[in-house]
Amino acid sequence: MPNEVTTAPGAPVSQEAxxxxxxxxxxxxVLLFVVAIVNLNVxxxxxxxxxxxxxxxxxxxxxxxxxxxxxxxxxxxxxxxEGGVYLWAKQVLFALGASMVLLVLxxxxxxxxxxxxxxxxxxxxxxxxxxAATLIGLGxxxxxxxxxxxxxxxxxxxGDIRLIGSFGVICFGLVGLELxxxxxxxxxxxxxxxxxxxGWGGLLxxxxxxxxxxxxxxxxxxxxxxxxxxVVQGVSHMAERVHVPWIVSPFAFVLSISIAGIASAWLxxxxxxxxxxxxxxxxxxxxxxxxxxxxTPYVALxxxxxxxxxxLGMSFVGAGVKEAFVTMLDLAVVLQLVPYLYMHAALxxxxxxxxxxEGYYRKSTLVLAGxxxxxxxxxxxxxxxxxxxQIESIRLFEIKMFVGTLFLVGLAAFFFFIxxxxxxxxxxxAVPAL
Numbered sequence: 361m362p363n364e365v366t367t368a369p370g371a372p373v374s375q376e377a378x379x380x381x382x383x384x385x386x387x388x389x390v391l392l393f394v395v396a397i398v399n400l401n402v403x404x405x406x407x408x409x410x411x412x413x414x415x416x417x418x419x420x421x422x423x424x425x426x427x428x429x430x431x432x433x434x435x436x437x438x439x440x441x442e443g444g445v446y447l448w449a450k451q452v453l454f455a456l457g458a459s460m461v462l463l464v465l466x467x468x469x470x471x472x473x474x475x476x477x478x479x480x481x482x483x484x485x486x487x488x489x490x491x492a493a494t495l496i497g498l499g500x501x502x503x504x505x506x507x508x509x510x511x512x513x514x515x516x517x518x519g520d521i522r523l524i525g526s527f528g529v530i531c532f533g534l535v536g537l538e539l540x541x542x543x544x545x546x547x548x549x550x551x552x553x554x555x556x557x558x559g560w561g562g563l564l565x566x567x568x569x570x571x572x573x574x575x576x577x578x579x580x581x582x583x584x585x586x587x588x589x590x591v592v593q594g595v596s597h598m599a600e601r602v603h604v605p606w607i608v609s610p611f612a613f614v615l616s617i618s619i620a621g622i623a624s625a626w627l628x629x630x631x632x633x634x635x636x637x638x639x640x641x642x643x644x645x646x647x648x649x650x651x652x653x654x655x656t657p658y659v660a661l662x663x664x665x666x667x668x669x670x671x672l673g674m675s676f677v678g679a680g681v682k683e684a685f686v687t688m689l690d691l692a693v694v695l696q697l698v699p700y701l702y703m704h705a706a707l708x709x710x711x712x713x714x715x716x717x718e719g720y721y722r723k724s725t726l727v728l729a730g731x732x733x734x735x736x737x738x739x740x741x742x743x744x745x746x747x748x749x750q751i752e753s754i755r756l757f758e759i760k761m762f763v764g765t766l767f768l769v770g771l772a773a774f775f776f777f778i779x780x781x782x783x784x785x786x787x788x789x790a791v792p793a794l
Contacts (some may be wrong), residue, residue, distance in 0.1 A: 369771025386553045391485030395621040396536035396629070398568050400495070400530055400591045401514045405689065407576040409526045409748070411515035412575070417570050420530040424740065425537075427733030428700070429562050430721060431707045432537045433555045437720040438710065472674040481628070484621005487614045494611055495591065498598040499575030506601065508578045525690070528744035531736065532693040533569060537562060538703065539629040555720075591615065627665060635660035641783040643775055686748060687757055691764045695742040696768075697737050704733035 376526065406413050537558055547553055571590075580594045596608045635657035638647030651658040710719065711726035719726065745756045 361501075385548050386557050387469045388482060389547065389553060389557035390561045390564070392539065392625055393480045393536060393557065394487075394564050394568070395481055395485035395488050395618065396625040397534060397561070397565035398492065399490060399533060399622055400488070400572060400615065400618070402533045402689065403569070403572045403576060404591060404594070405686065405748070406526050406529055407534070407573050411510060411577060412517050413526055413530070413573060414515060414570075415517065416524075416527045416530050417573060420527065420534055420736070420740075421566050421570070422735040423732045424531045425534045425562065425566060427704060427707075427729035427736070428534070428537050429558050430725060430729035431703050431733060433558055434707060434710070434720050435703065436701075437551055437552050444460050466519060480624040481621050484618050486498070487618035487621060489564070490569065491611060491615045491618055492572050494607070494614075495595055496568075496571045496575050498595060498602065498604075498607075499579035501602050502579040502598045510578055514577075516600060520615075523573040523748035525748045528693045528697075528742075529689060529741035532696055534565070535696055535700070536565070536642070539625065627668075629663065630768060631657055631660040631664040634664065635697070642779045643787070644779075684700075687760050690744045690757075690762055692766050694741050697741050697744075700737040701734065701741075703739060704730045708734065 506748075533674050560765035576591075576594050580597050592608065592612050595611050596605070599607050634643050634647045636648075637643040638645055638649075638660065640648075647660045647663060648657070649659045650656060707726055711723050711730060714723070716723065721729075745758065745761055747754050
């Protein structure tokens, strides 16, 4: 079957492929989408560029987020199974100390299995919804009592090219619908559960993002929004104005739960790709090992967390905390969006090759979604190399961006060609001589 991941050629016939446990239901998936997509920490970075970001949100939601949902549902229906984007591409195209402690804790919980780790994701999803709703509610209260200092002219599109760089961050903020399909073998009845979960999760995530950004702009103002701790800063500012300063501490606590959920969701989901690639022999075989007791890809989880810790530390080299955050965010934009090129290209190929009525959507829908997604993703990657106004050293920023991108893309190519040849050699060795 095309959605199965087989063991290495030459393995004993009695050896079975690793089996993962199906523990994720529709509610788990909706909360997973909310916590994976909505990261309030990127909202201040976007809102700091002013009212023009409202129009960029509209463009990203229409030309990136909608095609993403179409692609995830269509491809997951045709190629269900563990691996998500990796499987689709293969089938169709071919504050530092606290962060480290949190990373270790999340690895331990996810090694115990999604039966345990999903509760961190679920709590994070609830925390994200609560913090976003609190932010929007306070903003509406401030607007009702005091009005806003922003005018219609603040929403006019200007010729400042550095503002366009925030479009890539907006696209990055909207990724995550594919995360559940990466864990396809751990979803209960995925072909029935996934489409509705994508719809509800995407709707909630888009509404929370747009509402939070617009609230910060109207109630706090561009000049008062900080990149670091901007959400807490915004809530504190609004809470003081409406005389409820006590709300800041519980808000910060719930926000920390949301951040933990975001990290857990992406750690658990992203680790499934090297796990499946290890089983498929395009990465070291050890990455495809499951824990004997918990049936989780513990090696892939540990390796993924280790590399995350390394790059987290590297982002602080030669920059302050504020600039390091922005640089790491822009580099993440480029690397995160690259798989979407494959996903939308796969959607276009399926649209042209499939017979009428074969897929979940009509051919015209697939062509429109694939074309919009491919163009918008390419644009998002390109504008990520444009430094924002928070960057002080443009030269150092560009060096980090180009070196980081080339290194990681080169590393991926190295593993693909080296282990691809080894896989081909094993297949030849397994063929009986005539």
